[in-house]
Amino acid sequence: MALFRELNLSDEVLDSLEEMGFESATAIQMEAIPIALSGQDLIGQAQTGTGKTVAFSIPVVEAVDTTQHNVQALILTPTRELCIQVAEEIAKVGAKKGVRVLAVYGGHEIQRQIRALKNQPSVIVATPGRLMDHMNRRTVNMQHVGMVVLDEADEMLDMGFIEDIETILSACPPQRQTLLFSATIKPGVQKLAKKFMRDFTVVSIKAQDIMVPTIEQAYYEVHESHKLDVLTRLLDIQNPELAIVFGRTRRRVDELSNALQTRGYLAEGLHGDLNQRQRDSVMSKFRDGSLEVLVATDVAARGIDISGVTHVYNFDIPQDVDSYVHRIGRTGRAGKTGIASTFVTPREIEHLRQIERATKRQIERRPVPTVIEAKYSKQKVAMERLLNNSNLDNLGGFRGLAEELLEQQDSISLVASAIQLLTVNTTEVPIELTPEQPIRVKKPTYRDNKGDRHRKSLRPNGGGRGARR
Numbered sequence: 001m002a003l004f005r006e007l008n009l010s011d012e013v014l015d016s017l018e019e020m021g022f023e024s025a026t027a028i029q030m031e032a033i034p035i036a037l038s039g040q041d042l043i044g045q046a047q048t049g050t051g052k053t054v055a056f057s058i059p060v061v062e063a064v065d066t067t068q069h070n071v072q073a074l075i076l077t078p079t080r081e082l083c084i085q086v087a088e089e090i091a092k093v094g095a096k097k098g099v100r101v102l103a104v105y106g107g108h109e110i111q112r113q114i115r116a117l118k119n120q121p122s123v124i125v126a127t128p129g130r131l132m133d134h135m136n137r138r139t140v141n142m143q144h145v146g147m148v149v150l151d152e153a154d155e156m157l158d159m160g161f162i163e164d165i166e167t168i169l170s171a172c173p174p175q176r177q178t179l180l181f182s183a184t185i186k187p188g189v190q191k192l193a194k195k196f197m198r199d200f201t202v203v204s205i206k207a208q209d210i211m212v213p214t215i216e217q218a219y220y221e222v223h224e225s226h227k228l229d230v231l232t233r234l235l236d237i238q239n240p241e242l243a244i245v246f247g248r249t250r251r252r253v254d255e256l257s258n259a260l261q262t263r264g265y266l267a268e269g270l271h272g273d274l275n276q277r278q279r280d281s282v283m284s285k286f287r288d289g290s291l292e293v294l295v296a297t298d299v300a301a302r303g304i305d306i307s308g309v310t311h312v313y314n315f316d317i318p319q320d321v322d323s324y325v326h327r328i329g330r331t332g333r334a335g336k337t338g339i340a341s342t343f344v345t346p347r348e349i350e351h352l353r354q355i356e357r358a359t360k361r362q363i364e365r366r367p368v369p370t371v372i373e374a375k376y377s378k379q380k381v382a383m384e385r386l387l388n389n390s391n392l393d394n395l396g397g398f399r400g401l402a403e404e405l406l407e408q409q410d411s412i413s414l415v416a417s418a419i420q421l422l423t424v425n426t427t428e429v430p431i432e433l434t435p436e437q438p439i440r441v442k443k444p445t446y447r448d449n450k451g452d453r454h455r456k457s458l459r460p461n462g463g464g465r466g467a468r469r
């Protein structure tokens with residue numbers, strides 16, 4: 001590993017990186033940063049969670065001239081949550097240099113964005129739809145944009161976004177530098193990218209290494225009607241710090257998050273039908289740990305970086321391989337370990353095999369855990385909670401209460417009763433979810449402006465920007 005100090009960066013950027021706790025550069029950072037600093041166009045592909053954001057944030061920050069008051073760099077992201085996250089990361093890298101960064105995304109009050117744009121931030125991070133809105137209102141000036149980054153580039157050049165991207169790029173100066181990043185860049189994307197880029201360099205990891213080695217992958221063969229029970233058993237047994245559960249549709253996410261709440265889990269849903277305030281609130285609760293389970297559509301599949309996510313569950317098997325790679329990549333980030341479990345109905349086994357072939361990794365089949373195993377795990381967790389209660393030496397008034405109880409009952413019965421109460425079994429409260437159709441054939445998908453994925457066949461009047469609005 002190379003140190004950032006060896007990469008010829010400005011003192012301000014080095015100071016910021018130190019503040020962030022980063023000393024050595026990851027592989028993609030080591031390779032991509034010098035190329036980007038030399039002014040060349042670049043496609044950067046590296047596994048999920050390996051620091052692509054910093055790999056483009058550093059060249060962005062180095063390129064900014066803070067004495068100029070205009071927009072000099074533009075970063076595009078496919079979802080609002082990622083837009084906010086990337087803007088925060090660039091602001092951190094640019095902190096010592098005093099780089100001003102603005103996140104411009106849909107669902108956020110537009111007048112406030114217009115006022116903020118008038119202050120001429122140096123860097124804009126945007127979702128395409130909202131940026132186009134500002135372009136149409138002439139509330140953003142892109143004449144001085146010297147650098148454009150497409151994060152999740154393959155997704156951005158996918159059919160749902162491509163027209164917006166073309167419009168945005170043609171509003172930027174042609175001599176600008178263009179950087180593309182994603183964990184999944186297929187040759188088709190490179191071909192398409194030629195349209196937007198000058199002579200470009202590709203920095204890429206080998207195809208067989210696409211899967212992050214620190215993510216343990218397993219699947220469970222489960223009938224549709226049995227998925228909820230299996231999920232709650234796994235949650236009890238695996239006891240994640242934070243978990244993301246992916247469902248196929250918005251309805252699925254709503255039903256599943258309600259069901260998990262009913263069964264006593266701190267769970268909430270995230271999808272494109274929620275308003276932005278709800279989306280922000282769910283994300284901030286998940287980030288600060290007051291929510292343990294985030295139930296989401298593919299809107300949370302790409303780029304989202306939350307360090308405590310130890311487990312990912314594909315409640316519904318993802319539509320395609322890329323979605324699988326990105327979804328499970330929400331765990332096992334920055335060298336940490338993670339566990340990804342996928343539920344597969346009997347008719348979807350062939351689809352799972354396709355994913356295995358494409359990722360060149362066998363996904364281990366695991367037996368569905370039983371009620372007894374789940375119960376035993378819950379009891380173990382309860383016992384650990386009693387034993388490791390950090391207040392054990394400082395129970396004050398509770399000791400008096402305990403003495404009072406011990407006058408009436410023997411100690412074993414009382415502790416047993418405490419364990420029982422701590423493991424109240426809400427886990428198997430019967431709840432019915434609306435079944436989802438099994439996935440069999442692979443169909444192209446598109447993404448609407450709320451960030452959710454749809455089958456192409458559902459798309460009204462066959463395409464174009466209009467269909468997403």
Ligand SMILES: Nc1ncnc2c1ncn2[C@@H]1O[C@H](COP(=O)(O)OP(=O)(O)OP(=O)(O)O)[C@@H](O)[C@H]1O
Nearest residue numbers: 022024025026048049050051052053183303305334
């Ligand atoms: N040089 C570094 N040293 C230590 N940690 C780092 C370094 N660079 C980035 N990180 C951390 O690694 C985590 C993952 O980074 P990032 O979100 O940029 O991954 P990514 O490659 O963009 O993944 P994805 O493909 O899922 O978007 C972040 O928490 C980030 O702060």
Ligand SMILES: [Mg+2]
Nearest residue numbers: 052053151303
């Ligand atoms: Mg990323």
